[in-house]
Amino acid sequence: MANKAVDVIIIGSGIAGLMTAHLLADHMNVMIITKSSLPISNSSCAQGGMAAALSPDDHWGKHMSDTIKAGQNHHNVESVEMLVKRAPAIVQFLEQLGVPFDKAEDGSIVLGMEGAHQKRRIVHVNGDQTGQAFTTALINAVLHRVEIREHTMITNLLSKKDRVIGVQTETECIYAKSTVLATGGIGQVYEHTSNVVESTGDGLALAYRAGATLSDLEFVQFHPTLLKVNSVTCGLISEAVRGEGATLIDERGNRIMNDYQQKELESRDIVSREIHRCIQTGKDVFLDCRGIHDFNRRFPGLSKRCQQQGINPLETPLSVVPGAHFISGGVETDCFGRTSLKGLYAVGEVACTGVHGANRLASNSLLEGLVFAEEVAKQITAIQPKTHFIYLEQDDELPDAPIYLQMPNKKEIQAKMTRLVGIERSLNGLMEMKRWLEPFLSFANKVQASDSRNDVECKNMIVVAALITEAALLRTESRGGHYRLDYRKRDDQNWLGRSISITKEHGFVVNERRKIVSPLFIETM
Structure with a gap:
């Protein structure tokens, strides 16, 4: 295999990876590697916007309180405080980068409302096309300053002892002083998802095989409202649509969230479960947007999708179904993006910074990617002058070729995970999934450069499915x-502040309690 060396490899081209590349590009040689084309990522599809406490009656403490309440007090408190305090400065940074936020006639940024927020604090661009605007601005910023490898699959992280020293692709080994995972989420492990087709959990599987610590993998967030047309999902419908007054109804027109205080603006886990239960009884669920004034201008992306499907949302409620949207866990990092392996960083959805707790607050994901990209860039800039390249020697081994085994295909994995490890789980279902996966695990844990892209993705999906199931x-x-249907309540006595971590070497560990935010703080801010 050919060899190449750069200062920093960034795996993934979403907002977290692009921001990290932008901040490092003037200081060192940076390479972005993506298995898709550069503009394709979950970030570019993000509709809802980004949260920031900007209004005079808002405060970072209120943003923090909402974050912790939505995530049910399962957070890294220092990371949450860093996130919410940095938000206004991130908005200013993006404006300087040329992002055209939606503004009122007086020039002030328009602030939207979303579920589980107590204040209007969601900034948008062109209504529901925020992610695309953010990624476009960052792509323009890095395009001629970094080396870009598109349509390139990473098969393994290269490591020596406890240090990651680069990556192996289908065709070469590329060495780096620092390697950054920015690969996004795991949505394609499930049948219905808001994620792009590339989101097969690659970063989690790469990190696990290399020996990194992963945490909080049981916390998979399902977005309540994916647009469904003829049994096929066609992307998500932003929470902002419910924030502007859309209601969830069954096929008879009954409002299904009537019994909840915040109605359609309850946290995503609650809304998703209510829709799921309604569907389980044989009913269809719809999002009624007919009462939203100026719908087409406010939500041009959704309006265009509806038009393509021959639907008029001003006349007909939209058929919806919940789908896998975001994993709150991931590769465990500190506040600065450092993983348990030297030379390896993680940022964005693939990372577990602890800012989302057990359930991400709406519109905190783009913010997380940008804030912690800053921290990763600072760390790499600080340590790079003291860091040397390390190469594999001839006697260092890449993974052996595994014995051939007929693998399940993606649809089989997705169907099993949706049924057994989805919105509602039980001991019997989880054990059934675990038994089904076990024969494939040793095979899935070894990836060869000669494996097809589909084979690599299937192996990654099996590893991720097994980790989520066990957690x-x-x-x-x-x-x-x-x-859990068999443990329906929160158990603060035994589980408050306790996370579940996994490494390939030591297996699963239930950790000691994290620092917990006082309930008084949550209620009074």
Whole structure:
């Protein structure tokens, strides 16, 4: 295999990876590697916007309170405080980068409302096309300053002892002083998802095989409202649509969230479960947008999608179904994006910074990617002058070729995960999933450069499915994105502040309690 060396490899071209590249590009040689084309990512599809406490009656403490309440007090408190305090400065940074936020006639930024926020604090661009505007601005900023490898699949992280020293692709080994995982989420492990087709959990599987620590994998957030047309999902319908007054109704027109205080603006786990239960009884669920004034201008992306499907949302309620949207866990990092392996960083959805707890607050994900990209860039800039390249020697081994085994295909994995490890879980279902996966695990844990892209993705999906399943088995309570039919309540006595971590070497570990935010703070801010 050919060899190449650069200062920094960034795997992924979403907002977190692009921001990291932008901040490092003037200081060192940076390479972005993406298995798609540069503009394709979950970030570019993000509709809802980004949260920031900007209005005179808002405050970072209120933003923090909402974040912790939505995530059910399962957070890294220092990371949350860093996130919400940095938000206004991130908005200013993006404006300087040329992002055209939606503004009122007086020039002030328009602030939207979303579920589980107590104040209007969501900034948007062109209504529901915020993510695309952010990524476009960052792509323009890095385009001629970094090396870009598109349509390139990473098969393994290269490591020596406890240090990551680069990556292996289908055709070469590329060495780096620092490697940054920015690969996004795991949505394609499930049948219905808001994620792009590339989101097969690659970063989590790469990190696990290399020996990194992963945490909080049981907390998978399902977005309540994916647009469904003839049994096929056609992307998500932003929470902002409900924020502007859209209601959830069954096929008879009954409002299904009537019994909840915040109605359609309850946290995503609650709304998703209510829709799921309604569908389980044989009813269809619809989002009624007919009362929204100036719908087409406010939500041009959704309006265009509806038009393409021959639907007029001003006359006909939209058929919806919940789908996998975001994993709150991931590769465990500190506040600065450092993983348990030297030379390896993680940022964005692939990372577990602890800012989302058990359930991400709406519109905190783009913010997380940008804030922690700053921290990763600072760390790499500080340590690079003291860091040397390390190469594999001839006697260092890449993974051996595994014995051939007929693997399940993606649709089989997705169907099993949706049925057994989805919105509602149980001991029997989780054990059934675990038994089904076990024969494939040793095979899935070894990836060869000669494997096809589909084979690599299937192996990654199997590894991620197994990790989520085992973590869900261990957490004998319901909290946030993890709901057990056999343990329906939060169990603060045994589980408050306790996370579940996994490494390839040591297996699963239930950790000691994290620092917890006072309930008084949550209620009074």
